[in-house]
Amino acid sequence: MQYVIHTQQLCRYFEVGDTRVHALDHVDLCVDEGDFVAVMGPSGSGKSTLMNILGCLDTPDDGDCRLLGQLVSEMDDAQLSSLRNQYIGFVFQSFHLLPRLTALDNVLLPLRYADVDITEGALRARHLLDRLGMSERIGHRPNQLSGGQRQRVAIARSLVAAPPLLLADEPTGNLDSKTSIEIMDLFTELNQEGQTILMVTHEDDIARYAKRVIHMRDGKIEREHVNAAA
Ligand SMILES: Nc1ncnc2c1ncn2[C@@H]1O[C@H](COP(=O)(O)OP(=O)(O)OP(=O)(O)O)[C@@H](O)[C@H]1O
Numbered sequence: 001m002q003y004v005i006h007t008q009q010l011c012r013y014f015e016v017g018d019t020r021v022h023a024l025d026h027v028d029l030c031v032d033e034g035d036f037v038a039v040m041g042p043s044g045s046g047k048s049t050l051m052n053i054l055g056c057l058d059t060p061d062d063g064d065c066r067l068l069g070q071l072v073s074e075m076d077d078a079q080l081s082s083l084r085n086q087y088i089g090f091v092f093q094s095f096h097l098l099p100r101l102t103a104l105d106n107v108l109l110p111l112r113y114a115d116v117d118i119t120e121g122a123l124r125a126r127h128l129l130d131r132l133g134m135s136e137r138i139g140h141r142p143n144q145l146s147g148g149q150r151q152r153v154a155i156a157r158s159l160v161a162a163p164p165l166l167l168a169d170e171p172t173g174n175l176d177s178k179t180s181i182e183i184m185d186l187f188t189e190l191n192q193e194g195q196t197i198l199m200v201t202h203e204d205d206i207a208r209y210a211k212r213v214i215h216m217r218d219g220k221i222e223r224e225h226v227n228a229a230a
């Protein structure tokens with residue numbers, strides 16, 4: 001079987017002054033289709049660096065990274081952005097919505113770059129916003145929405161091109177606990193429908209929603225456990 005994510009000895013270094021920071025230090029990670037994985041670990045342990053490489057926003061210095069069988073570590077920028085548009089939905093802690101666009105237009109944005117029929121995409125965008133309880137807010141701009149509503153728009157945007165992999169870097173980091181639970185219930189539902197999800201979180205309560213929890217420290221995967229309840 002082909003993994004959605006397969007990294008082997010993945011390394012990313014940053015030179016700061018005279019020191020070299022091993023942000024990722026020989027990381028081996030396999031994620032199956034349909035998996036729901038939480039990545040935890042102290043601040044600076046390499047979680048976002050890992051997500052950025054998996055999201056094709058950054059490239060590794062050493063080792064292999066395969067996404068759906070394709071060797072990302074050897075791709076140029078154009079190939080990386082094409083893979084990103086086709087395969088990956090990315091949700092950030094701080095939403096990253098365009099302030100001048102309405103909720104609906106923000107959700108439609110990835111369709112400009114993805115190979116998706118525009119009518120079908122627009123239907124999908126409305127359906128996603130509807131499902132996220134946002135149908136009354138599609139004409140609102142980000143500053144007219146609450147934090148939880150902004151994150152819902154960002155999640156709809158990340159899913160509009162139907163990417164096989166959803167990456168989320170602290171998706172509930174800026175949200176209150178009630179909204180966080182709603183977002184996690186949504187992730188659980190999406191995962192039950194087959195969506196592969198990898199998310200970073202600092203909170204045990206959030207990590208509990210995942211099937212597997214990976215613990216990072218100093219750029220390495222320190223240990224991993226399976227959630228019995230999930
Ligand atoms: N662009 C960069 N230049 C230099 N060092 C960097 C850069 N990006 C990350 N680092 C360093 O790499 C290490 C890992 O950073 P990363 O952002 O992946 O941590 P993190 O686990 O996501 O932390 P947090 O929980 O605070 O978000 C840190 O020591 C950080 O200082």
Ligand SMILES: [Mg+2]
Binds near residue numbers: 047048049
């Ligand atoms: Mg981070």
